[in-house]
Amino acid sequence: MAGRIRILFTLLILSLTQLAGGEVNQEKLDLIIASLVEKHGNVELERIERGVNQAARLWTPADGDGEAFHAFCLEHFTVGVEQRRRLLERFEYNLEMVYGHNLEINRELSRPIQLDIGPILPVDRLFAEYDPFAHINEDFFRNKIAFVGLLNFPHYTLEARLRLGEEWSREQWAQARLAQQFIRRVPADVLQRVARAYVRADDYIANYNICMDKLIGGGFPKGLKLITHWGLRDELKARYADDRALLRQSMIQTVMERIIKGEIPREVINNDELEWDPAGNRVLRSGVEQRFEPENGRRYQNLLNICSAERALDPFYPDLPGKIGRRFQQDREIPEQVFEQLIVSLLTDPVAREVAELIAQRLGRGLEPFDIWYNGFKPRRSLSETELDRLVATKYPTVEAFEDAVPAILRGLGFSEQRSAFLAQHIEVDPSRGAGHAMGAGRRGDKARLRTRIPQSGMNYKGYNIATHELGHNVEQVFSLNLVDHYTLNGVPNTAFTEAFAFVFQSRDLELLGFDADDPMAEHLKAVDVFWSTCEIGAVGLVDLKVWHWMYDHPEADAVALKEAVIDIAREVWNQYFAPLFGVRDVILLAIYSHMIDAGLYLPDYSIGHLIMFQIEQYLKDKPLGVEMERMCRLGALTPDAWMRAAVGAPISAAPLLEATRAAVRALSQ
DSSP, rough: OOHHHHHHHHHHHHHHHHHHHOOSHHHHHHHHHHHHHHOOOOHHHHHHHHHHHHHHHHGGGGGGOOHHHHHHHHHHOSHOOOOOHHHHHHHHEEEEEHHHHHHHHHHHHHHHHBSSSSOOOOOHHHHOOOOOOTHHHHHHHTHHHHHHHHHSOOOOHHHHHHGGGGGOOOHHHHHHHHHHHHHHHOOHHHHHHHHHHHHHHHHHHOOEEEGGGBBTTTOOOOEEEEEHHHHHHHHHHHHGGTTTTHHHHHHHHHHHHHHHHTTGGGHHHHHHHSSSEEETTTTTTTTTEEOOBBBBTHHHHHHHHHHHHHHGGGGGOOOOOHHIIIIIIIIHHHHHHHHHHHHHHTTTTHHHHHHHHHHHHHHOOOOGGGGGGOOTSSOOSSSSSHHHHHHHHHSSSSHHHHHHHHHHHHHTOOOOHHHHHHHTTEEEEEEBBBEEEEESSSBBBEEEEEEEOOTTTTOHHHHHHHHHHHHHHHHHHHHHHOOOOOOOGSOOSSSSHHHHHHHHHTHHHHHTTTTOOTTTTTHHHHHHHHHHHHHHHHHHHHHHHHHHHHHHHOTTHHHHHHHHHHHHHHHHHHHHHHHHHSOOOOOOOOOOTTTHHHHOOOOHHHHHHHHHHHHHHHHHHOOHHHHHHHHHHHTTTTTHHHHHHHHHSSSSSSHHHHHHHHHHHHHHHH
């Protein structure tokens, strides 16, 4: 093992020196290393070589000359297990204060934009675009804090983390994650530009509502206002039991297509004063047809702005291929090729055709493109969507009512009374302008936020379903911050894991309303439901990935060119994986997801999250959710496979879902 570690260490040093040569020449580095060995002994040679090289790589003339770097290393290199442990503890406490309080500032400055608390003032957007985190990295290098971390704690490449991580102690993991925070030196103005692009895109999406009762011929309920894409998709899913299902679902599909193509009139977005005929694309006011301006490339300009801002980060990540490399290798720690293989293995498995045939049989008609969101595999329930809306509105008429109910909801999920109270004390519910989201805290003592949209008439079932999803995020966030043993390990491996827990909660929403899954086929129905949902969101993730590749391949493209490329990519993915199942080609619905516009290659996390969720659910079959979720969340931010092996005993895999789906199809076809 020692020889293996030494080889990996040598490769690490080579990779670090190749990334970007520092301002201290090799002769000076050799002298510094010799001085430290003389002072501390040859036993520290490996740590000295690694630490000096890590720090030197990012040292610039502004930080001092070679003599200054020499003096710095002699003063700050720490020797001895206990001394390094105390240094780690000091770093962790101080970073929690810095990151946690800055997150609170960020959250509070964004309140008028993200929360439904009154009119948005022009200055609110400026405050929301201010990023208090932008200067932290730069400041930590300027005052040498980052260099102390790099000098004393090891940074490992992704390959090394994947190979060695399962054998590390918790303290070794904490040290590695600490050094990982300082391996980049990015100017504040670049980070501020990135923050601005994301805030503006998020604001655009949060206010992208369609007034459904103004769709001519739709017959949707008065006052129904849906955010795209989430609200439109969930309304479409909810209409399967409707006696006018095909008409309304087809209309929603047309609305989605108009949005994707940029043909939707800008005047009807978030406007309840105009009527709109989606099929003919006509706008009327009091029965009189109006002229309008199509949105055209405005939607895609937001994505282009994010890409442009992200590309400004590229020079500071010379070892990673742009945003795509950062997302997969740094953020997810899952190689891009592994993600593609997982999703393609699902989409191309023969059982997909069997599930499609089963859906057509249950519908009594041929498949329509919008049936990628078919939700008829849910266990039978006695109430319609309208009745569920009334039930939910009665239980949760306000944001405050839902917050008050959180302890009872958690007890219903299997958490003890003590843990339910603890979690509820660390979760605050806010009124959201958007569909809803969860925002974790950055320091112990602060609260995670659950943002949910509740109309004046009370929460509806769609909003409740989303809120249970966000509650899953919050519970993970509270556990993996407050109960993890090292601050640098707080969180989960990547966002796919928090999505997995959110899906676990969301799948139990009806049980929490008192509807027991007494259907003998419930387990099989759940398997095919998860499979079909994972195929849909997996294909969406592939679209998102291909769009980012296209943007990097076409740096001079404008918003209209990007729009056409997104449409072509959505058609291409549909034709490859869904056309053989549906018998319909050139469908573009896979491009409707709002997170493709405002979240920077986020959608693959949903895809992976579905797979992880299913593996967790399989593991939880005979185990209490509350106890096991807490145990899993305490693992913290390990690499994905290391976390999965510790949590459920196996790496991330599509095999459990495929096996369960095959068994389910056989059972449901009898």
